Every structure is written in C-alpha cells, then in structure tokens.
Amino acid sequence: MENSSNPEDFEKEGLESQLEDLQALSVHAREVAQGMGALIQSLQDTQSVYLKVAQNEEYLKAKIGESFDTNYRRFVIPSLDNRSALVVYLKGLVDVTEIDQFLLLPLMNSQQFPQKKEVAGKQGLISLLTDVRVSISAVKETSLWAETCDAIMAGNAVLFVDQCDAALILSVRKPEGRAVSEPATESEVRAPRDGFTEKIQTNTALIRSRIKDHGLRFEEFKIGERTKTTVLLGYIESLASPSILDEVRTRLKRIKVDGVLGSAYIEELIEDSPFSVFPQIDHTERPDKASAAILEGRIVIMVDTTPFVMIVPTVFWDFLQSTGDYYDRYFTGTFFRWIRFIALFLSVSVSSFYVLTTSFHQEMLPTKLILKIAEGRVDVPFPAFVEVLIMEIVLEIVKEAGLRLPKAIGQSVTFVGSIIIGQAAISAGLAGPALIVVVAVAAICSFAIPSYGLGNALRLLRFPLLFSTAIFGIFGYLAGLTFMVLHLLSLRSFGESFWWPLIPFDKGGMKDVFVRVPWWQMVKRPGLSHSQDATKQPAGSLKPGPPDKG
Amino acid sequence: MKKVTAVILIVINTLLLTGCWGMREINELGLVMAVGIDKDAGSNDYIVTVQIAKPTVEGTSKVNKVWIGTARGKTIFDAVRALAQISSRRIMWAHNNLIIIGEAVARDGILPVIDFFSHNPEVRMQTFVVVAKGDAKQYLASASGLDEISGLGFREMYRYELLTAKSVQSNMLRITRKYFTEDRQPVIAGIDFEQEVIKAGAESAKHEIKTIVLGGAAVFKGAKMIGWLSPDETRGLAWIRNETATTLVTVPAPGDENRSVSVETTKVKAKIETEVNDGVPAITIKLSGDARIVEEDSATDLSIDEFKAVIEKLVEEKIAQMSG
Numbered sequence: 001m002e003n004s005s006n007p008e009d010f011e012k013e014g015l016e017s018q019l020e021d022l023q024a025l026s027v028h029a030r031e032v033a034q035g036m037g038a039l040i041q042s043l044q045d046t047q048s049v050y051l052k053v054a055q056n057e058e059y060l061k062a063k064i065g066e067s068f069d070t071n072y073r074r075f076v077i078p079s080l081d082n083r084s085a086l087v088v089y090l091k092g093l094v095d096v097t098e099i100d101q102f103l104l105l106p107l108m109n110s111q112q113f114p115q116k117k118e119v120a121g122k123q124g125l126i127s128l129l130t131d132v133r134v135s136i137s138a139v140k141e142t143s144l145w146a147e148t149c150d151a152i153m154a155g156n157a158v159l160f161v162d163q164c165d166a167a168l169i170l171s172v173r174k175p176e177g178r179a180v181s182e183p184a185t186e187s188e189v190r191a192p193r194d195g196f197t198e199k200i201q202t203n204t205a206l207i208r209s210r211i212k213d214h215g216l217r218f219e220e221f222k223i224g225e226r227t228k229t230t231v232l233l234g235y236i237e238s239l240a241s242p243s244i245l246d247e248v249r250t251r252l253k254r255i256k257v258d259g260v261l262g263s264a265y266i267e268e269l270i271e272d273s274p275f276s277v278f279p280q281i282d283h284t285e286r287p288d289k290a291s292a293a294i295l296e297g298r299i300v301i302m303v304d305t306t307p308f309v310m311i312v313p314t315v316f317w318d319f320l321q322s323t324g325d326y327y328d329r330y331f332t333g334t335f336f337r338w339i340r341f342i343a344l345f346l347s348v349s350v351s352s353f354y355v356l357t358t359s360f361h362q363e364m365l366p367t368k369l370i371l372k373i374a375e376g377r378v379d380v381p382f383p384a385f386v387e388v389l390i391m392e393i394v395l396e397i398v399k400e401a402g403l404r405l406p407k408a409i410g411q412s413v414t415f416v417g418s419i420i421i422g423q424a425a426i427s428a429g430l431a432g433p434a435l436i437v438v439v440a441v442a443a444i445c446s447f448a449i450p451s452y453g454l455g456n457a458l459r460l461l462r463f464p465l466l467f468s469t470a471i472f473g474i475f476g477y478l479a480g481l482t483f484m485v486l487h488l489l490s491l492r493s494f495g496e497s498f499w500w501p502l503i504p505f506d507k508g509g510m511k512d513v514f515v516r517v518p519w520w521q522m523v524k525r526p527g528l529s530h531s532q533d534a535t536k537q538p539a540g541s542l543k544p545g546p547p548d549k550g
Numbered sequence: 551m552k553k554v555t556a557v558i559l560i561v562i563n564t565l566l567l568t569g570c571w572g573m574r575e576i577n578e579l580g581l582v583m584a585v586g587i588d589k590d591a592g593s594n595d596y597i598v599t600v601q602i603a604k605p606t607v608e609g610t611s612k613v614n615k616v617w618i619g620t621a622r623g624k625t626i627f628d629a630v631r632a633l634a635q636i637s638s639r640r641i642m643w644a645h646n647n648l649i650i651i652g653e654a655v656a657r658d659g660i661l662p663v664i665d666f667f668s669h670n671p672e673v674r675m676q677t678f679v680v681v682a683k684g685d686a687k688q689y690l691a692s693a694s695g696l697d698e699i700s701g702l703g704f705r706e707m708y709r710y711e712l713l714t715a716k717s718v719q720s721n722m723l724r725i726t727r728k729y730f731t732e733d734r735q736p737v738i739a740g741i742d743f744e745q746e747v748i749k750a751g752a753e754s755a756k757h758e759i760k761t762i763v764l765g766g767a768a769v770f771k772g773a774k775m776i777g778w779l780s781p782d783e784t785r786g787l788a789w790i791r792n793e794t795a796t797t798l799v800t801v802p803a804p805g806d807e808n809r810s811v812s813v814e815t816t817k818v819k820a821k822i823e824t825e826v827n828d829g830v831p832a833i834t835i836k837l838s839g840d841a842r843i844v845e846e847d848s849a850t851d852l853s854i855d856e857f858k859a860v861i862e863k864l865v866e867e868k869i870a871q872m873s874g
Contacts, residue, residue, distance in 0.1 A: 360572055
C-alpha cells in the first residue's frame with residue numbers, strides 16, 4: 001500500500017510545485033506589464049506641446065479625434081508676423097461668442113503691439129498675448145499634453161501659437177444646465193426655496209452666498225478615470241476636525257473607478273459598512289442644510305453633475321431631522337421629531353405586529369377589536385401572513401409604478417391604485433379592512449421619514465421581520481427587532497459613533513436629538529465634529545425678552 | 551464555498567421545517583364570550599355551555615352574532631374537550647368575559663371551577679364570575695344590556711355595578727385569593743332574570759327575551775355556597791368591607807311619609823372592633839362617612855341645618871338596619 005502510493009505522491013508534489021511556479025510567473029508578468037503601462041502613461045503625461053501648430057493639430061486629431069462637436073480653428077495673428085495659431089474646443093460646452101469676441105477678434109486685429117518686444121522667445125509669447133490681447137479672465141498656461149487634453153474635454157478652449165511650446169487654456173465654459181429651483185425631494189414650508197443644481201459652480205456659489213467665513217474651503221478632487229468628475233470637500237478650516245478631514249481625503253483618494261455619475265457612486269465607495277441596508281451618509285439637496293452642516297464643523301462632499309451633497313460624518317438622527325425643525329417654533333419642531341420617531345417604529349414593525357396579534361397572540365388585543373378584525377377576515381382564505389405579504393407587495397408595486405410615471409399621472413396612479421385595489425381586495429376576500437389600514441399606515445409612515453434612503457431601508461426590512469414573525473411568533477418578532485437594533489448600533493460613520501450623542505452620551509449634543517432647543521440655548525458646537533472652536537455663541541445672554549422697565 | 555452553501559441550505563431548511571410555530575389564525579378560533587357551568591343532578595356530569603362570538607360580514611345584521619354550544623363530561627375539562635366535537639373552531643378562552651356558575655354547582659362546591667379556570671393559561675384572572683339563580687345555561691342564551699353579544703354586555707354591567715353597589719365585583723383573582731385566605735370567604739355576585747318583562751312592539755313579543763339583572767350575592771363557606779344575600783344586604787356587606795365608592799340611600803321625607811329623600815354617601819369607612827366578654831366574642835362595626843342630599847321630593851318648613859340633622863339621623867338608622 002505504502003510502496004505503491006509514494007511515487008504517486010511524489011509525482012503530484014512535483015506537479016504542484018510546477019503549477020505554483022507558473023502562477024508566480026504570471027503574477028510577475030502582470031506586474032511588469034503594469035509597470036510598463038505606468039511608464040508609458042507617465043511618458044505621455046510629461047510629453048510637452050510641439051512648436052509647430054500643424055504638428056499640434058495632428059497630435060490632437062489623433063488623440064481626441066474629429067467628432068461632431070470638436071472644433072479646430074486655424075487663423076493667423078497679423079500683429080505677430082502673420083504667425084499661424086490654432087484654437088481647439090468642444091462645441092456645446094464652450095461659449096462661442098466669448099471666444100469670437102475676446103480671443104479671435106483681438107488676435108486677428110492687425111494693430112501692432114503697443115511696446116514691440118522681442119517675441120521670438122518660446123514662453124514669453126503666451127504671457128505677452130495674455131497680457132495685452134486675450135481679454136478673458138480665467139486663463140492658464142501649460143505645456144503638458146495631458147493637461148491640455150483634459151482641459152479641452154472639460155469644456156475649455158485651448159490656444160496654440162506657432163513657434164511656441166506652450167498652450168493657453170481659456171476657461172470659457174457655457175453656463176448650461178437648469179436654473180436654481182426648489183428642491184424636489186426636501187420641500188419645506190418656511191425655508192429658503194433654492195436647491196442645488198447639477199452644476200458644481202452654482203452649488204458652491206449657493207453655499208458661499210450663505211457662509212462668508214474666510215476659512216471656507218472647497219478642496220478639489222478629480223475622480224473617475226474616464227469621467228474625471230470634480231468632487232469637492234467643503235468645510236471651514238478652523239471648524240472641521242483635521243483627523244476626519246484626513247480620513248475623508250484618504251477614502252476619496254483610494255477610489256479608482258471608471259466613472260462617477262452621481263453622489264451615490266462616491267457614497268458607496270467611502271461608507272463604513274458596505275453590507276448594511278441602512279444609509280450611513282446623509283445627503284441633501286438644500287444649500288441651507290449643507291451650510292448648517294459646515295457650520296457644525298462637518299464636511300460636505302459635492303459631486304459635479306449631481307444636485308445631492310453628502311454630509312459626513314453622519315449620525316443616525318440626521319436621517320430623522322428635517323430642516324423644517326429649525327424653521328418652525330422649537331415646540332412644534334420637537335413635536336414633529338417625536339412623530340417621526342413613532343413613524344420610524346411603525347413603518348418597520350406595524351405589519352409584523354398585525355401578523356403577531358392576529359395569528360399568534362389574539363389575547364393581546366381588546367375583545368371588541370379582535371371581533372372586528374375577525375369580522376373583516378371571515379371571507380379571507382389565507383393566513384394573516386400571506387394576506388399581509390400580498391398587500392405589502394401590491395402596495396410596493398403601486399408605489400413603484402407611480403414613481404416612474406410623469407408627475408401628473410403618477411399621482412393618480414398611486415391614489416387610484418391604492419384605493420381601488422384596497423377596496424377590491426376587501427370585496428374579493430383577499431384581505432380584511434383592518435389589514436388595509438395597517439399596510440397603509442406602514443407605507444405612510446415610511447414616507448414620513450425625512451431621509452429617502454432610511455425610509456427605503458425600513459420598507460425593505462419590513463419583509464424579513466414579517467417572515468421571522470410569521471415563523472417564530474413573538475420570538476421571531478423580538479429577535480428581528482433586536483437584530484436590527486444591534487446592527488444599527490454596530491454602524492460607524494467615518495470612524496465616529498453613528499449614535500452620537502446617545503452613545504457615547506453627550507449632554508450637550510442631546511439638545512438637538514429628542515428635542516430641538518431654541519437657538520439661544522445652542523451654545524456649543526456639536527461635539528461629534530471634534531471642532532477646534534467649540535463655542536458657537538456667548539452663553540446665556542441671547543435669550544430674548546421684553547425690555548427691562550425697572 | 552461548498553461549505554457555505556451547505557450551511558445556508560441547512561439553515562433555510564430548518565427554518566422551513568419548523569413551519570409556523572404556534573400559529574393559529576383568527577378565522578380558526580372560536581372566541582368564548584361567556585361560559586356557564588351546570589351540573590346534572592342525576593348523572594353527576596358537568597355541563598359546560600359556551601357562548602362563542604360568530605364574526606359576520608358587515609351589513610348582515612340579521613344573522614345571530616353568537617353561537618351557543620353545550621357539552622357534558624365527568625370533569626369540567628372533560629366537558630370542554632367534548633365541546634371540540636361540536637365546535638368547528640378551536641375554542642379560545644383569552645377573551646372570555648364571564649363565568650356563570652349554576653346554583654347547583656355552587657352549592658356542590660366551586661373548587662373544580664377555580665381549579666380549571668385558574669390553571670388554564672388562556673383565561674384572564676380578571677374574568678368576572680357570577681352565580682346564577684337556577685341553571686347557568688339559560689342565561690347564556692338570553693340578552694343583557696344593550697350589546698348584541700351578551701357576554702360583552704355583562705362586562706359593561708359590571709363596570710357600572712359600582713354605582714349601586716348592590717352586588718359585588720367578583721372576578722377570578724378575587725375569588726381565588728379569598729378562597730385561599732384564612733380570614734375571609736368568597737362572595738360571588740348573583741344574577742337573576744328580571745321579573746317584569748317589557749313587551750315593546752310586536753316583534754320583540756315574538757321572541758320574548760328575559761332581561762338579566764345583576765344583584766345580590768352568593769355567600770360561600772370554603773368552596774360551598776351557603777346562601778344568598780339580597781341586593782341591600784350585599785351593599786351592607788360592601789360597606790363593612792370598605793368596597794364602595796358612592797352609594798345611594800333613600801329615606802322617607804321628614805313630615806311626609808309618602809315622599810322620599812335620596813342621599814348619596816361617599817367615603818364610607820368601616821372600623822371593626824372585636825372584644826371578648828366572658829368568653830363571648832362581640833364585634834362592633836363603626837361606619838363613618840360623608841353624604842350629600844341629591845334629591846328631595848317634598849318641601850319642608852325646616853331650616854337647612856335642622857333638615858340636615860333629621861336626614862342624618864334617618865340615614866344612620868337606615869344604614870344600621872341594612873348592614874345589620
């Protein structure tokens with residue numbers, strides 16, 4: 001037995017070692033290839049612009065091609081000994097009249113330069129042109145091809161002049177995109193009506209117009225190998241915590257993706273618990289909310305081409321607070337906060353509670369109510385669990401249908417769908433009237449939560465809780481809820497506690513969680529942001545009152 | 551990977567195998583609203599009668615809202631099990647409002663009743679208990695109060711019983727507790743049929759339903775019933791036991807025997823003093839309390855203070871007589 005098996009083992013070992021060698025080799029080869037690629041890339045990046053305009057044009061036509069919207073305009077500059085020049089831009093992104101009026105017109109003007117210098121120098125030429133001819137404020141000189149091409153793709157015009165090895169980037173982007181309008185997802189009654197747009201410049205302007213602090217910074221990142229999307233970190237230098245700021249920078253820098261088409265892309269790439277159904281980063285469409293976050297010492301992450309701005313670090317309560325809380329009187333603000341806490345609980349558990357009481361613990365309901373429910377369920381052939389499942393799914397379908405349709409049709413589909421289907425389901429014996437109420441309450445409650453993401457998470461979690469209740473009764477119900485709470489407690493946001501100020505307990509922070517204390521009471525800046533400047537306003541002196549007549 | 555798949559499969563299958571543990575649909579339940587317990591004198595069998603709510607679809611009010619089933623057995627449990635033979639639904643006791651004990655059972659001993667209902671986990675200890683004059687089952691078929699389900703109506707009657715205090719608030723908890731204490735004996739409320747039957751209109755005359763009255767009480771010694779207390783006596787007992795909130799006492803008006811004065815007593819407190827004189831125990835019960843004159847049928851020439859004094863005297867006499 002042993003004799004026969006030994007040589008086989010030996011042979012096997014040999015094969016295995018060979019296989020390992022091969023694998024190592026392939027890994028090595030891949031590394032070498034990557035190194036080569038990087039080398040080529042860096043060579044290309046450091047390659048500089050040619051002296052001859054014709055050569056430059058040829059290079060660009062090879063690099064960015066000749067598309068429907070590329071424009072290569074050759075012309076001569078009479079005042080520079082009829083040197084030929086080239087301006088390249090993408091039509092549609094660039095304001096053509098600006099180029100015509102402030103670039104082409106002055107350059108093609110035959111008037112001589114006021115002080116004729118020796119302009120044969122290579123780099124001096126561009127600065128001379130900028131100094132006396134090009135009447136466009138945002139310009140940048142470069143000699144690198146990579147930067148030049150990026151600039152063209154980003155919607156800038158680029159000017160080449162013969163016998164000059166530098167290019168001039170002219171920022172003449174057309175202010176396209178929609179106007180600032182009321183945010184669609186976060187309507188408030190007594191609040192500013194402006195909302196973020198898809199243009200990042202507009203968005204930074206909206207925040208700048210609110211905060212005129214000298215320390216307000218917008219730090220730029222370019223993310224996306226192909227989309228090269230602008231991502232900004234907005235914060236006030238003296239308020240934001242340097243450690244959190246570093247953490248955000250690190251997380252943004254490690255992103256290597258092809259494209260970023262919305263803030264959700266970034267959110268998924270920088271959040272703490274990627275496997276959680278709960279959102280861990282709050283986002284807003286409201287400049288006032290973003291500004292408030294900045295003033296609290298938090299950091300906003302703005303992504304170009306999306307009107308949603310992310311706020312980090314986030315705590316759980318952020319999802320349950322709305323800007324309206326701060327614009328209403330603080331009594332009502334506090335009251336509505338509590339309503340939302342109730343809605344939060346009901347939204348996830350009310351349908352399971354229905355199954356629990358009608359299928360397991362009928363003794364828990366008042367006699368008259370249980371008789372009423374029993375009356376409604378006389379003709380229903382399914383167990384309560386199936387009944388709930390059917391109606392919950394139907395409701396989700398109705399909601400989904402209404403969401404994708406045009407606004408006017410969507411509303412009628414939702415109303416008609418839910419009312420007619422609900423009524424028909426009762427008559428058809430698919431569900432009892434009590435259940436329709438329960439399902440409707442659950443749905444309405446999930447809409448009452450200010451955060452769309454949290455509302456959706458709860459709608460989703462309703463189903464596992466329903467299943468576990470239907471299988472294990474009260475044990476399943478409680479275990480499901482406990483599991484949910486435990487999971488929520490385990491979440492973090494950028495290394496900070498997701499449950500601050502409740503855990504760890506912070507008395508000052510509690511002023512803005514279960515109650516909304518008046519502004520004259522909010523003396524300290526929230527401790528979550530570890531702000532360098534903890535005092536917000538002088539303590540005690542701000543409470544208003546009638547004039548002292550004494 | 552295979553291991554993970556295997557674990558997941560095992561978990562899912564165990565979940566599915568358990569089915570829906572302990573699930574019982576509301577449609578499959580017969581919710582007991584009231585139960586009556588009688589005893590057949592001849593065979594010594596217990597006869598258990600249940601009033602079960604029959605949920606009916608909205609708008610079909612003609613249908614009877616309750617179903618009444620009855621079964622016999624050597625023990626109460628036996629009889630309850632026998633009910634399953636005639637009931638299409640699983641019988642559930644959690645919403646039971648009332649336990650009616652037939653007079654025969656009460657005189658024979660209520661220990662089996664206490665035993666069965668206090669050991670049944672579904673029964674609430676707040677379930678009201680009454681002793682019926684005669685058989686219990688005839689009361690279940692009858693109407694009481696304004697509710698369609700008489701078991702539910704009974705609960706409300708009990709709630710308003712406090713207004714007159716002419717019966718006792720006897721529920722499972724109190725009875726069980728008193729049964730097990732040394733110094734007190736259980737007293738259970740009594741029910742009887744109203745003697746005057748009001749015939750209003752042709753329809754109600756067709757099926758003449760006798761109204762049930764809650765009043766008086768059955769007195770027990772140990773587990774055995776030894777006699778009835780009249781409604782007034784019951785109230786006297788309530789005074790002595792400090793169990794009343796407010797009660798109404800009506801005395802003849804001073805100067806006019808045909809007219810009456812009603813007095814509402816509040817904060818009645820009893821003080822019991824016992825002493826032994828030459829080996830003979832003597833018990834003195836002192837009642838004190840406030841009273842308000844709520845109705846006076848006659849006009850008198852007495853001043854208010856005089857009138858009050860007279861009424862006070864009369865009420866004291868009356869209370870002494872009723873508690874006596």
